[in-house]
């Protein structure tokens with residue numbers, strides 16, 4: 803899977819991406835609300851090798867792609883999705899702090915939503931956000947996902963009970979927005 807937008811290319815992670823990926827994924831600004839916090843470059847290399855073996859999206863497995871600048875191929879972040887097998891998908895996205903605040907998360911996510919609802923014919927896409935993660939809450943609203951739930955202290959995460967906000971969008975809603 804390779805997707806291209808005005809500024810970005812979403813494609814496979816390469817081993818050469820490991821130092822860049824490690825540098826921003828090990829940054830507290832990026833991992834604070836994320837399940838994965840890599841401890842070493844070797845862990846990131848193993849992650850990329852594991853991803854390289856997944857050549858097409860498979861239900862139950864996260865399918866992670868690089869977010870690169872089209873201009874020079876520089877790694878700006880990564881995004882991923884997990885198909886449920888019943889026509890649904892969860893997605894998530896990370897940008898290196900130096901590439902945040904430029905609308906790139908919206909641009910990459912819109913391309914991913916187009917792919918999920920279009921090529922993969924997914925019925926419903928959802929995302930789970932810690933409400934303290936204000937940039938992620940803003941992103942979901944900018945993408946016009948619907949907030950469907952705010953579950954109080956429903957996750958035990960890094961030693962504390964945290965809230966979980968669920969955002970979702972249906973294929974017909976996405977098509978309606980695209981047509982509008």
Ligand SMILES: CC(C)(COP(=O)(O)OP(=O)(O)OC[C@H]1O[C@@H](n2cnc3c(N)ncnc32)[C@H](O)[C@@H]1OP(=O)(O)O)[C@@H](O)C(=O)NCCC(=O)NCCS
Nearest residue numbers: 831832835894895896897902903904905906907908937938
């Ligand atoms: C969540 C995350 C990906 C959002 O990234 P982001 O860069 O803030 O999001 P966007 O691409 O939507 O950029 C929006 C900002 O770019 C600005 N912007 C600049 N140029 C723009 C353009 N051409 N188009 C749109 N917005 C633009 C917007 O005004 C907005 O700024 P503001 O936040 O000051 O209002 C990022 O904060 C991140 O990686 N966080 C850590 C990982 C994480 O928690 N991920 C959540 C998993 S779901």
